[in-house]
Amino acid sequence: MGPNKQLLPGYRLCDYMIVIDPGEDISGKVMKVRDTFNSAYTVDTTAWKPNLLLGSFRQYSMMEERIINKLKVIAMGHYTFRVEMKDYGSFPSHSIYINITSKVPIQELIRKIRSAAQSLMRFGDDKPYFSNEPHMMIAKKLKPWQYEKGWLEYSQRHFTGRFVASEMLLLKRYTGEKSWQVAKHFQFQNLPVEVKQAELF
Secondary structure, three states: OOOOOOOOOOOOEEEEEEEEOOOHHHHHHHHHHHHHHHHHOOOOOOOOOOOEEEEEEEEEHHHHHHHHHHHHHHHHHOOOEEEEEEEEEEEOOOEEEEEEOOOHHHHHHHHHHHHHHHHHHOEOOEOOEEOOOOEEEEEOOOOHHHHHHHHHHHOOOOOEEEEEEOEEEEEEEEOOOOOOEEEEEEEOOOOOHHHHHHHHO
């Protein structure tokens, strides 16, 4: 948050994430990988549920309804798609993740969100974050030795998985709190623009 951004009295500030939930089967598989990694490299266990991050931002809760309406229109026009996962990648020198090989429909969805809604997601000097490299995180904020040893091992390991993405979720938490909750589900409906507009009015 920029130093010159004054919080408005009486309004609550929230952190938000836009994600795709991979479903229980893939979640369980990813959590096993994560738990094995955390145990081997003494990483503090994290409670976050595996998901595919599309974007994140901070905003006043009073803006939530307008943001939800924008995301609803985007989802109504987007199509259900298959997500293919294969092996591991890394962000040197701090994070290790599972590669997403079917990037195009995800990147297309992120472009739509950025184009239609990013102005509503801007908070002072804070710009919303959008993922340029779709991935499923295994470990982040690693110490140098954890990253170096972990990547040496996991760059040689294999992982395969796939799931169908039929919706995206808006997750929220009040700033300063730890637990996330689902603010809204948005089903992908692949409707033409005229239908989307008509349903809003």
